[in-house]
Amino acid sequence: MTTRSPLFARPPVWRPVRPGQSHHIPPGAESWLFEQGSLTLRLRALCGEKFRVRLLRQNWAQPYADEARALGLPQLRRVVVREVLLQCGDRPLVAARSVIPADTLRGAGHALARLGTRPLGEILFRDPRLERTHLELTALEPRLWRRELAASLNLTGKIRGRRSCYRIGPGCLLVAEFFLPALFALEQNP
Numbered sequence: 001m002t003t004r005s006p007l008f009a010r011p012p013v014w015r016p017v018r019p020g021q022s023h024h025i026p027p028g029a030e031s032w033l034f035e036q037g038s039l040t041l042r043l044r045a046l047c048g049e050k051f052r053v054r055l056l057r058q059n060w061a062q063p064y065a066d067e068a069r070a071l072g073l074p075q076l077r078r079v080v081v082r083e084v085l086l087q088c089g090d091r092p093l094v095a096a097r098s099v100i101p102a103d104t105l106r107g108a109g110h111a112l113a114r115l116g117t118r119p120l121g122e123i124l125f126r127d128p129r130l131e132r133t134h135l136e137l138t139a140l141e142p143r144l145w146r147r148e149l150a151a152s153l154n155l156t157g158k159i160r161g162r163r164s165c166y167r168i169g170p171g172c173l174l175v176a177e178f179f180l181p182a183l184f185a186l187e188q189n190p
């Protein structure tokens with residue numbers, strides 16, 4: 001069974017980051033796209049007590065073809081797909097989609113299976129074995145989002161996103177994060 005993504009109408013297209021290559025990144029987005037530490041921590045610092053994870057889905061489903069490729073899995077292999085909005089109170093600041101293979105859940109990542117509204121970053125960044133690889137970027141056109149979501153978040157321009165593989169011990173997972181206009185507005189006017 002493939003469950004419809006609550007975020008995307010079509011899969012984002014990713015481009016690897018290559019040294020010396022220009023990605024035409026707006027100045028406000030750069031520090032978020034290249035953030036090395038936990039986004040959860042950075043968003044908490046910005047938003048304080050009102051930071052929360054709104055869970056849109058976490059279930060077994062087929063990954064997108066390019067996600068399966070990035071994880072080295074056959075496309076029909078089911079994975080856990082988690083999609084969330086990271087919010088300050090009612091305001092979504094970041095949309096995120098994580099793809100977790102069964103082997104990762106069985107190994108070091110078993111805590112990931114029952115995350116609920118606990119931020120994924122809390123578990124990942126606590127693990128001393130954590131390694132991040134394969135940074136890729138995207139600039140999503142409004143039509144790639146689900147129409148209802150694009151309307152409710154007023155997504156009229158391109159939304160910048162990043163994706164990387166997080167490795168914890170033998171298992172890895174793919175995390176994609178999209179930085180919404182409300183994030184930059186909050187930074188300008190905390």
Ligand SMILES: C=C(O[C@@H]1C=C(C(=O)O)C=C[C@H]1O)C(=O)O
Nearest residue numbers: 038039040084096119120121177
């Ligand atoms: C990867 C991190 O975790 C964040 C929390 C997520 C979640 O709870 O699903 C998803 C992606 C991240 O933005 C992080 O803090 O950097």
